Amino acid sequence: MSDYSAPIGAPIWFDLMSSEPDKAAEFYGDIFGWEAEEPDAEFGGYRNFVKNGKRIAGCGPVMDPNGPSDVWSVYLHTADPAATVTAVEKAGGSMMVPPMDVGEMGTMMVATDPAGAVIGWWKPGTHPGFLEWGTHGTxxxxxxxxxxxxxxxxxxxxxxxxxxxxxxxxxxxxxxxxxxxxxxxxxxxxxxxxxxxxxxxxxxxxxxxxxxxxxxxxxxxxxxxxxxxxxxxxxxxxxxxxxxxxxxxxxxxxxxxxxxxxxxxx
Incomplete structure (x- = not known):
């Protein structure tokens, strides 16, 4: 497939927390042909990578020097973050980052599943997540x-x-x-x-x-x-x-x- 629209519960975004975001942007640009948007100071220097004219992934600097670094994270599509929080907790997961609006782009949340894996959710606003799947660099x-x-x-x-x-x-x-x-x-x-x-x-x-x-x-x-x-x-x-x-x-x-x-x- 090429065009992609994430159904509810499917992956909708993935991003990198990098100790060297500028150098990482160069590396992934070389490997996948990703173009890096300018870092957004309003959102902690976060930037989007673009492929075929569409946003495909993200990258941000390490914010907590005592936390994990240089890891990729996955976000699933939610239409109702509050309901997802309830479902996560009922199923034995725990919240790391409760639902928070990211300007008008959307709402994000991050949880830990009962096996210990960190998994995020994204409710799109003006930022739809990635829109292509199965072609080089997607x-x-x-x-x-x-x-x-x-x-x-x-x-x-x-x-x-x-x-x-x-x-x-x-x-x-x-x-x-x-x-x-x-x-x-x-x-x-x-x-x-x-x-x-x-x-x-x-x-x-x-x-x-x-x-x-x-x-x-x-x-x-x-x-x-x-x-x-x-x-x-x-x-x-x-x-x-x-x-x-x-x-x-x-x-x-x-x-x-x-x-x-x-x-x-x-």
Whole structure:
């Protein structure tokens, strides 16, 4: 697909909290062809990245020197932030940032799910979120890497009204490990997934949401990342869901790359 309009509960925005926002803007501009808008002093130096004339992602400086830095965050579409807060808390999540208006652009909120993953929500005003998916430099997929798969499945099913379809396990509720995976369906389409990551990362790594960006050539992009001072966590790997890679920017932020398999129709 190319044109995209996020249904309620689907990813609508993603952004980077960077220790070096100016240098990060140069890096991602080189990698994905993103153009950076001027930082907005009214909103703490936050800037939008633009691709194909449309805002595609955001970047802001680290505001809390004692907090996390160089991390990508994912936001889901909400039409009613207050109702989402109620649903999050009822399902066992907790609020980190209660709903707050960002000028006329929209309303944001940030929560922690019961498995410990940080996840945001965005109610668009004048800022609609990203409007393109599946072309070079635009989203490919979004994924919750969960250290407690059962809690994550229950939470997102309840809060989003989603249907979780198991892949790779035959729907066996007792199946565990990296092949335990659920696609998050909203209506007839899936926009994100939940990975059982309990055995994939060290105990000290919490659950987190992961961003995949579409590229025309994964191998070439991995080399480009390395040439610009980024790191490679997983070089291009062929999977039934396309060629995937995991890399870092020069400051440590992790993001993934994706290219669809042959014959794929978005």
């Amino acid at each position: 989203p490919y997929w979004f994924e919750c890497q969960s250290k407690d798969y059962a809690k994550s499945v229950a939470f997102y099913t309840e809060v989003l009204g989603a249907r979780i379809e198991e892949v790779g396990t035959g729907g066996d509720p007792d199946a565990v490990g990296p092949d335990h995976y659920g696609q998050v369906f909203l209506g007839e389409s899936s926009y994100s997934g939940i990975m059982d990551a309990a055995k994939l990362f060290p105990a000290e790594v919490p659950s987190f949401w992961q961003v995949y960006v579409t590229v025309d050539d994964v191998a070439a992009t991995v080399k480009h990342v390395e040439a610009l001072g980024g790191g490679v966590m997983m070089a291009g790997e062929e999977t039934p869901y396309g060629t995937l890679a995991a890399v870092t920017d020069p400051f440590g932020a992790v993001f993934c790359l994706g290219h669809p398999p042959a014959g794929w129709e978005g």
